[in-house]
Amino acid sequence: MLAIAVFNFKGGTGKSTTTLNLGACLARHQIPTVAVDLDGQRTLSFGLGMDGVTPTALDWLSGDPNALANTSQANLALIPGDIGLFRLDADKGMFGKAVKGIRGYDVLMMDCSPGLGVASVQALLNCDRVLLPTLCEPAALKGVSEAVSLIRDERADVPIDVVRVRYKPRLVLTREVDDLLVESAEDLGYRLLHATIPENIAVAESIAHQQPISNYAPKSSGALAYGSLAKEISKVWGLR
Numbered sequence: 001m002l003a004i005a006v007f008n009f010k011g012g013t014g015k016s017t018t019t020l021n022l023g024a025c026l027a028r029h030q031i032p033t034v035a036v037d038l039d040g041q042r043t044l045s046f047g048l049g050m051d052g053v054t055p056t057a058l059d060w061l062s063g064d065p066n067a068l069a070n071t072s073q074a075n076l077a078l079i080p081g082d083i084g085l086f087r088l089d090a091d092k093g094m095f096g097k098a099v100k101g102i103r104g105y106d107v108l109m110m111d112c113s114p115g116l117g118v119a120s121v122q123a124l125l126n127c128d129r130v131l132l133p134t135l136c137e138p139a140a141l142k143g144v145s146e147a148v149s150l151i152r153d154e155r156a157d158v159p160i161d162v163v164r165v166r167y168k169p170r171l172v173l174t175r176e177v178d179d180l181l182v183e184s185a186e187d188l189g190y191r192l193l194h195a196t197i198p199e200n201i202a203v204a205e206s207i208a209h210q211q212p213i214s215n216y217a218p219k220s221s222g223a224l225a226y227g228s229l230a231k232e233i234s235k236v237w238g239l240r
Contacts, residue, residue, distance in 0.1 A: 024212030037081030
């Protein structure tokens with residue numbers, strides 16, 4: 001099983017939305033996937049209509065084998081979030097044991113909270129790869145640099161994949177930041193994914209309707225983009 005930390009040092013960069021929709025697309029491609037909500041705000045759990053479902057990620061970290069809940073999407077399971085994650089005080093071995101305890105799935109996607117809470121740090125230390133969603137804005141670019149440097153300080157060789165979300169290709173600013181992302185990819189040692197996720201109101205609406213975009217609006221630009229991302233990711237991650 002491949003363990004992925006979906007992380008960015010900054011908030012509002014589409015981590016939960018990407019975890020939900022990429023996970024759903026991988027599941028549609030017959031790749032059994034588990035999404036773990038490690039953010040006390042629980043946007044991922046809400047977006048799948050499972051906020052408040054128990055057991056939660058806190059129980060999973062404590063060794064509860066019943067924390068995986070089936071979602072409405074075949075091949076996609078969720079370990080729901082818990083507001084108590086904000087106060088998590090985990091020992092170093094807790095995450096490793098929890099991750100290794102999951103059986104029967106090909107991908108584990110851990111939706112991290114922004115910043116350096118215990119859950120986010122431990123997810124980064126116990127993952128096989130990092131997926132870093134970012135906006136194409138100057139401040140977000142600074143966040144990418146800081147996040148990659150932070151990860152490299154602890155995990156020098158872990159692969160990092162950067163995906164651009166809420167993408168607005170017609171803006172000059174977007175193209176300028178694109179150029180900087182391409183340049184810094186070699187310097188910082190991350191992979192800039194070709195697939196981009198456009199600014200699309202249907203993606204936001206799908207969260208409100210508690211469905212993956214592929215179910216809510218399958219012909220929308222957002223759904224098509226996440227489908228393209230899933231195909232690229234499957235190759236990059238070596239999935240079947």
